[in-house]
Amino acid sequence: MYLSILVIQGRRSGKISLGDGGDNHFLGVIRAHANFAEYVPLILVLMLVAEINQAHVAVLHSAGVALLIGRLVHAYGLKHHSGASWQRVSGMLLTFIALIGLSIQNIVSLY
Numbered sequence: 101m102y103l104s105i106l107v108i109q110g111r112r113s114g115k116i117s118l119g120d121g122g123d124n125h126f127l128g129v130i131r132a133h134a135n136f137a138e139y140v141p142l143i144l145v146l147m148l149v150a151e152i153n154q155a156h157v158a159v160l161h162s163a164g165v166a167l168l169i170g171r172l173v174h175a176y177g178l179k180h181h182s183g184a185s186w187q188r189v190s191g192m193l194l195t196f197i198a199l200i201g202l203s204i205q206n207i208v209s210l211y
Contacts, residue, residue: 103133103175132178136171139195143167146202153209163198163205170194 110126111117120127143163151160174191181187 103129103136106179107133128178128181132175135174135178139199140167140171143195143198143202146199146206150202150205150209153206155205155209159201159205163202166194166198166201170198 106129110123110129114121114123114126116123116126120130147160147163150163170191170193172191173187174195177185177187177189177191
């Protein structure tokens with residue numbers, strides 16, 4: 101919700117109905133929201149499948165913590181830095197760890 105509210109506020113204050121209005125800061129806000137929407141649903145589905153397949157609770161909790169911290173740090177980096185930053189990189193790494201870890205867990209649980 102926080103990321104959605106930031107986008108709505110940016111659109112209202114800049115009177116921007118579509119796109120980013122050429123504002124690089126607002127583009128970062130839009131990308132933080134979009135990036136969240138691109139990764140989180142998939143990872144949550146992978147977590148659900150892993151839980152249904154009775155994955156160890158430590159795997160589920162580790163993936164959940166990596167996802168939560170990764171998304172928070174990544175959104176912070178996109179909001180406060182226009183270029184590459186350690187927050188964006190570490191946020192994506194944590195997100196990828198959750199994504200890849202859960203993918204491997206689900207593949208292994210097939211056998």
